[in-house]
Amino acid sequence: MRLRGPGRRGRLGTNSLRAKLTLVNVALLALGIVAATAVSLMGMRHYLLDNVNSGLTGSRTAMQQSGITLDQLQYLTGLSSLDGLVPSSAKAKGLPPPESTFVVFDRDGKLAELGPLPPTARQRALATATGDPLKFARSGSMREVTLGGDAYRAIGAELDDGSVMVMAASTENVQSGIARALKLDLAFGAVLLGLLAVLTMIAAHQRLRPLEDMVETASAIADGDLKRRVPAHPGAVMETEQLRLALNSMLQQVETAFATRERSEAQLRQFVADASHELRTPLSAIRGYLQLYDKGMLTDPEDRTRAWDRVNSETDRMNHLVAELLTLARLDQQPELRFRSVDLGRVVRDAADDLRAQEPDRPLTVRADGSVLVQADEQGLRKVLANLLANVRTHTTVDTPVRLGLDRCDGVVHLTVADQGPGMAAADAARVFDRFFRAGRGAGSGLGMAIVQGVVASHGGEVAVRTAPGKGLTVLVTLPRTPAPPRPAAPPRPTEPPLTRAVTPVPRP
Missing domain, CATH: 3.30.565.10 (Histidine kinase-like ATPase, C-terminal domain)
Known part of the structure; x- marks a missing residue:
């Protein structure tokens, strides 16, 4: 069965090296995008909130240094409308919430009315969230409050007559800006992840193509094509090229060893056939003369003498052949x-x-x-x-x-x-x-x-x-003239089976 089909299915599955490389790269980039997005959003939020805090702190400092009193605020409110005093019905009419608002407490800590406009619901909510206005003003700290479902940051300022003004600035723009930036980062990150996945698949296919060729070459060799080699790729990396060269060298040695084994087996078969033929001839002659002698057909003394001479001659020939075979066997074992x-x-x-x-x-x-x-x-x-x-x-x-x-x-x-x-x-x-x-x-x-x-x-x-x-x-x-490492004869010879006994001449009767 050919191995090429299963090898290709493995490359296209989720367990393939190409898929794993793609998943690892996408996961690493996703972690990087999440980390970069988190850091950038935190930095953006810190910067925007710092601007809001700076505005509130500057307004508090200005109010404390201006020497204004509650009576003066009431007088100014009667002359003109102040920013932030939006009627509670404004939100119902679809108008956006005010960017900032403020409330004033008298020396007794009660909410003071400014001019003809009564405090709005947002101002009442700010007064409720303030708690002890004098303590809050003297602490100089910033507080997160929620007014009408919207987020604000508030700070208090003590006026010259002992009254307290609490100012609040909306942070909805900060939250909406961060939300828009998060959506943009996620959309851009998703595009980057998809692009990286595609590019990684293409690059992995090109870089792993030599490995796929090695699998196909190994499958072809398993099917009997010993001359198959891994082709070279112009854009292969150094490690892959070294692996290709090493594999081709190994395949060349395997092919050579296989050819040598076949040649050795053929030579061994020929050697056994030749040795059997060479030994059969003198053995047949000896057996023939012994049968003639056993049947009493050698009645003439001259015939018996000639027969025993032939037996001794064939015995010497076989003895010489066996001795030479033993010599070759010892040489093949490369003795010291x-x-x-x-x-x-x-x-x-x-x-x-x-x-x-x-x-x-x-x-x-x-x-x-x-x-x-x-x-x-x-x-x-x-x-x-x-x-x-x-x-x-x-x-x-x-x-x-x-x-x-x-x-x-x-x-x-x-x-x-x-x-x-x-x-x-x-x-x-x-x-x-x-x-x-x-x-x-x-x-x-x-x-x-x-x-x-x-x-x-x-x-x-x-x-x-x-x-x-x-x-x-x-x-x-x-x-x-000096000893040198022995070099084997060419072509390689098989090792003959050891011969341990030689034939001795048959004595005359």
């Missing part, structure tokens, strides 16, 4: 070799002496004068030379010239084994280090060159061949 100082020149000269003893008539040229010291495993180097010369003996005639060379260059040693035999085609040369590969299905087990490559790789060296049809074969082994 004991390096010591080895005179490679002496090893080459000993191998040349062995070849002369085995094939005295073969032309041989050796260029390995003096001592060439390297840090290596001596038995491994002797095995390399023995396999290379055995390959020469197997695939060339006895009159084919052979050349052994040893050169030193820049901290490495070059060992050359060259012959002037028939050579190899390019396709065969590319597989010369494959296990059980034999050019033209010739003689030998096909494991000698694989062992050469494994031993050289365990020494941290390299081995290469130069050949062409009719131009002979040259094997060049490069070894470091």
Whole structure:
């Protein structure tokens, strides 16, 4: 089942990262708007009330310093109408409440009438809310009062004759102004929140697009498309780009590991098939001769001798094959070799002496004068030379010239084994280090060159061949003079199952 569909539904749901980012941003902005609105309204209210308080305080100071008395106020009221003395019927006629009003108390604390107009209902309410007028005037404090359902601020002033004037100024304009500012702030805040939500959704979609591509890539890889990679985005942030590069690198390693595993499995299957085939041939021959002997069909002493010689020959062949398989198995396990100082020149000269003893008539040229010291495993180097010369003996005639060379260059040693035999085609040369590969299905087990490559790789060296049809074969082994970390042979080899028992020759009867 593909994972792409559920992944997309998750991105569009309320649990998606995009939705959560939008909600967090909107919530933070809403808190900021509420806090800013509260602070601004409190500041506005303080400023407007301070203006009202300043006006009332200035009027109180002016009244106290003017030296006016109650009689003078009554006389002035009789001459003209005073602001604020609005009849109680004014509100009923739809007129707005007065911005300010005042009342006057005589020395006995009773409400005094000014001129022909009787006190209005608002003035009576102010007188009632004042309480003790003299005490209120002498305190000089400001008081919140409600007159006719409207909010006022009142202050008292003591006149020269002992009477008291209480003045009140309306704060309805302050409340209405704050209410209008609150509505404006809420409307503007709602617009900002909506705009922020839309912009956050768009920005989150663009910023999270690389993550969505990663989900789609992972889903495609889960479906079997191992070559799928996360595409690059020009506007991606640094962290997302680093994640994309790391994910692509991991996917490349996964693809490589998967391909390596498939190749190793294929090589292991081929190895088992080849090993079974190579072991079946000598086993079949041995079994055939034993059946002939068991049925009494080998009556002639010469036939029995020839049969037992063939049995011993096939047993030696199987024993040699098993020994080489064990060598390859140990090399694949990368054992810790004991390096010591080895005179490679002496090893080459000993191998040349062995070849002369085995094939005295073969032309041989050796260029390995003096001592060439390297840090290596001596038995491994002797095995390399023995396999290379055995390959020469197997695939060339006895009159084919052979050349052994040893050169030193820049901290490495070059060992050359060259012959002037028939050579190899390019396709065969590319597989010369494959296990059980034999050019033209010739003689030998096909494991000698694989062992050469494994031993050289365990020494941290390299081995290469130069050949062409009719131009002979040259094997060049490069070894470091000091121990180096071993490099695995290419391509990677599977580890063969361990072989723990070798076949011994069958004794003659």
